[in-house]
Amino acid sequence: MVSENAIFAFGITNLAMLGWLAVAAAPILIHLWSRRRYRQMSWAAMEYLLSALRQSRRRLRFEQWLLLLIRTLIVVLVVLAVAEPYLQQGILAFTPGGTRTHRVLVIDGSYSMAYRPADKSRFEQAKAVARQIVHESPRGDGFSLVLMSDPARAVVCTPALEPEEFLREIDGLALPQTTADLPRTLAVIDEALKSGRREQPGLEREEVYFLTDLGRVGWASKLDAAAAAAMEKLAQRLAREASLVVIDLGQPGAENQAITELRTVKPMATTVEATEIQAVVKNFGRQAQKARQVELVVDGRSVQRQQIDLAAGGTASVGFSYRFESPGDHAVEVRLQSDNLDIDNHRWLVLAVKPAIPVLAVDGRYSGEPFGGAAGYLRFALAPRDDDPSHAMVRPDVVPESALLETDLARYDAVFLCDVAQFTTSEARAVTAYVRGGGGLIVFLGDRVAADRYNRQLGGKDRLLPAALGKVVGQVKPGIDPLDYRHPIVAPFRGRERAGLLTTPLDKYVTLTVPADSTARVALATASGDPLVVERPFGRGRVILVATSADTSWTAMPMWPSYVPVVQELLAYAIAGRAAQRGALVGQPLGATVSASTVGASGTIETPDGRTEPLRLRAEGDATGWSFDDTMTGGIYTARFGQSTGQGELYAVNVDTVESDLEKLSEEQLRAEVLPGVPLDYQTTWQAAADVSPSHLGRRAVLARALLYGVLVLLFVETFLAWRFGSR
């Protein structure tokens, strides 16, 4: 449509409209027709009329032609405006008179774009359209690339003027498997536009293209009123500054199934007994699915298979039982039979399998005798089958208070403090660092506890203890309040009153005060309402504070049937933090503290897509930790430190399955629900977008508007001249 050496060329969007240019002959025809339709009369003063005519003939002819020209031009301009002409620039686009355009290409990075309606995924289609836009744009235009993911990011922020470089960026773009964050994406687009104005002021026009499947989850996510209003305001401003074009690559009624959850029934996995693994499969489609195969893969080896039926929109739970032969990190994967969106058909779980769970009990009244000291009953409750240590799931070590500092806490999954009188500053720091790094800490109190030292060393805002310690009181009212069994620690006791939890005798306890704005939760309370068990997450670990003693000095609980299950639940809950830290959702950072032996060593991490990235170690309080942000792909990540050639530490990253719901917005819903009152151009397929050549989309309205303004001016001129000529 444009010759190679043209500076400007016009194109027409609605070529068929040009047929109406024939109407431009109307003023001439009307003129000729009016000359054929006239009245007649005799005229006496003909001599003077003829004389006037002789003198005015040339002027009259000029005026007549001028009016005819204007009237014809009015019709031509109206037809051209309706035909939506656009201006294209040729190779001399840098000519000062030329209009250059900054095009911001926004590619939807939510993983629903991985859906394959045919041989190409939506994401590949989006990249193809992006390439098409770049190819069809005149030289001199600038391009920015924004990935509409969570978090949204500008792949190319400052406008790229070299199409080849920009095309390489498009080719190298990988789908990050996240959801889409529309408000943040709009902010990134705004940044890119501002950057364009700052860095390339010659780019006078701005156009933003959204290449998306219009998934409801990403586009119409629930926002609070203030955020929604801010987003709408930003969208309005963007629409004023730039032409917004949405190219819809989605297909309504797409079917999809996904594994939405994968977990172990118990938080710990050992080689001692089989681990119960549970997966939840959901059908997001409108059709029931029969005999879908679900497969358990451990360390890359398929070990079990099951078949399930799924109702339309329904979920199904699949249970596997697997006993790990060897200790160490194991990658567990559950695979669902493949469909058009494969990303959510896999879910991973990393289990740090141990021969037994190492637990440290620090005894404030260490005696070395069975059932002696403050931790004697506790040790028994942790490992009831003391007779056969090889079959014990928990391997407790009991040490005196003085050994706290010299023990490598990182070797233990959980630490129990039993009637420890007080902490030195370095002890408090060591315990805090341990929990921050993912350890579980359970604190039992007793006669030796110096409440003020506890509060001073470990209490307060952003400090370890979830509650402030008060004075020691005796129980006024018998009984325990389970607080409706809401907390996971006591949830297993629901309906099992015979376990004796509610009748546990309590002689003394310390009054605990939970700060008002704390994240701490009370799991169990006394009958008089004082908190008995308070917990809260701290760093990557968890802290549980029990207001009474672990032995029989303050309570007869160790003699009670509820004691062993309570201790087991406390342990399970405390170490769940460490287990959880081996998994994350796509986009969330991975991280851990490193053991003392690896401090100073360099680390690397292998990603599921085969890359190896260096790990940056950084101080986390008193410990050293690492974190890795680039978790845009689901799968198993392997971290290695020093010269280690072994298996390394495994981490599982999974997609957030909200994006598995492939319901899409229609054009009307987009305009009404998401961007009400925001003017935007909507295209359904990239072919249609190609027909309306992208470089003109923004300009055509401008040109049509200019033509209509021209019509308005000509109408005024015509009226004025007709009046002026008529009155001469």
Add this chain to the structure above:
Amino acid sequence: MENYQKYLDPAVLARLEGLRLRARHIVEGYVSGVHRSPFHGFSIEFAEHREYTPGDDLRYLDWKVYGRTDKYHLKQYEEETNLVCYLLLDTSESMRYRSAGAPMSKLEYAQCLAAALSYLILQQQDSVGLVTFDNEIRALVRPSGNPSHLKQLLHVMEQSTAERKTATGPIFHELAERFKKRGVVIVLSDLFDDVDAMMAGLKHFRHRRQEVVLLHVLDPAELDFPFNETTLFRGLEGLPNTLVEPRALRKAYQREFNGFLHRVKKACRMHRMDYATMRTDQSVELALSTYLGARG
């Protein structure tokens, strides 16, 4: 007379009577006012005395004779009538024009004026003659003061049809030679002719010591050119037709036409001729009384 008899059929008589009545109405409307005819006879030589009889004009009573003889005698002059008025009625084709807004054509209007003037002049015992002309003299009625003369004048007026071109110059020259008696020459015409030739003819009248009055009869459309639609103007008196957008040409036409009026008026002033524009949308009575009042 035979010809005259032919027009005595009731319809013609009715028409004549119509014109007569109209003339009478016009004149009596005027006479009943405070005016007298502004046309007077010329100074003439004394002939003899005649005894006064009631009804005679007291202006001519010779008071000196009355002082001597105690008898009333009137001065008798050589001429019986003091005033001779020649009405020159243009009956060229252009006089036939009547626009939509005008109550009558220019010719009809000029006829009314001529009839009224005839009636008025005859009423005061003066003589009036009539000439109708276009490019030649069509009818000539010699001046007479006989009251019955009016009927003939009106008949000739009524007879006149407007069909031919105008050529006033030679006709005025010829008439100037023919009119022996001094008097007032009243021209009723739209003057659509060569102004210079026409003025040369009129100057001839002045040269023969005739008083000249130009009653310029015009249709309002000729002055205002009020047309809006595209119009084919058909030329009269042999002029061509032309298709015109009147709105675009109005100003230019009015400029031309006013130039023509200006030249006529200027020439009249120069040769001491009386000039008055008579618009056919004005009432004849009003136009005449205004003119006569101004003249008196």
